[in-house]
Amino acid sequence: MENKFDQDNVSPTSNEGSGEETKKDFKGFLGSTKKFLVEVLEIRSNTDPVAAKEAIIADIPFKGHTSWILVCSIFIASVGLNANSTAVVIGAMLISPLMGPILGMGMSLAINDIDTLRRSVKNFVVMVVLSAVTAFLFFYFFPLRDESSELLARTQPDIRDVLIAFFGGLALVIARAKKGTIASVIFGVAIATALMPPLCTVGFGLAIGNVGYAAGAMYLFIINTIFIGLATFLVIKYLRFPMVRYANSKRRRFIARVASIVGLAVMIPAGFTFYKVFKESLFKKQAQEFLSETIELYEFKNNGRYVDNLTELVYVNDDNAYIEIVCMGNEEIPENVINSWRNRKNNYSRLKNAELRVLQGGKDDSEEKFNYISELYESKKAELLTKDERIRVLEEEIANLSKNAALQIPFQDISAEARANYENLSALGFSYRIQTDFNKLDTIPLFEVKWKDGISADQVQKEEAKLTNWLKIRLQNNKIQVKTVND
Structure with a gap:
């Protein structure tokens, strides 16, 4: 009993002691953990504000050598975009x-x-104008102006461009502020944020007279600029860089207010842009999910086909958006099926007010619709013709050329041999004749012959049959026909 009593008295004290130790x-x-994270993430102690400020100010002017470097890099980027070469575009960005x-x-x-703000804005304007004019001159006078996928990718910004610009800007200024600037980071940010390609696309859009391309590319460039800034x-x-002090306290307060207003004016459109692009990305994400559950699963019974490359997802605002899909062939999708898709669309929060447009070849084969689809295809062909697609198209062309070459008749040799035999x-003539039995269309090699005067009809018939057999064997083509013509 005493042992049990002692144990009962000791146990609570032990539990309290273990709890306090825990x-x-x-x-x-x-x-x-906090100390470790502070040591890993702390950047103020290794910052050199004076050197960082001097380095940034030194890179502001666009004069002499810097302006020529910019012009050359714009030319290189324009060539790379025109040739659809990512490697060339990256090389141009490294020297920009x-x-x-x-x-x-x-x-x-x-x-x-x-004062630095004034100089920065002036040189920024010079940079944009010089870049756009250089790209415009290149694309205006260069004979090849294909709408490559590299160019088209710079006409429609989305949420990823905003994030790349913001975090790229963070990495760049942190690298600039570090004692001993990290050059590789600067090069990497120049590639990731991709300031130059949108300016080249602005010049391209102006050169071909497509204001939409130019406006979209300039919008992307402005997004990158705002979020890097x-x-x-x-x-x-x-990092608490030292503020610029002015001897006149009244002037100092005025400049501080102006800087604050300008900074706020920059951040408001930046926030608005981020919000708008973010909503557009959510709309397109739900639209893709909707398409994958409807039209992409629909089974055409005959020769209908859904052309997914021509799908358009357009978002202006919540009340002005549409999804447009294109189907080719003679088969028509039933109206009740399309209505069921519209009902399912309303299950998505971002798609309720969006219009669903279904363009069908079988339902509307008018000339206007044909022209519309043709124009739509032309506008998208740069995206369709990837390297693999181009290789496939070239292989088909080579096969067709080989097939046509095999069908060619060596008429000069044949006529010489026929005259000797x-x-x-x-006289001997040759042509291809297209004929049909209303079930299929066929191309027939037809030889027209004239015989000398004075031979009988039976002799003509025998000679014609003999010539026909010889031509079929000689040319390895059983479709050959021979026809006697009279003057």
């Missing part, structure tokens, strides 16, 4: 000096430096 261990673990004014604008807003502004503020032959 709390201490947990607090120690949290403290160690486009980042300087953008970083300058973000930094000057963060440190209240109105916004990332620069936030990092400079976080048939002494009564006075």
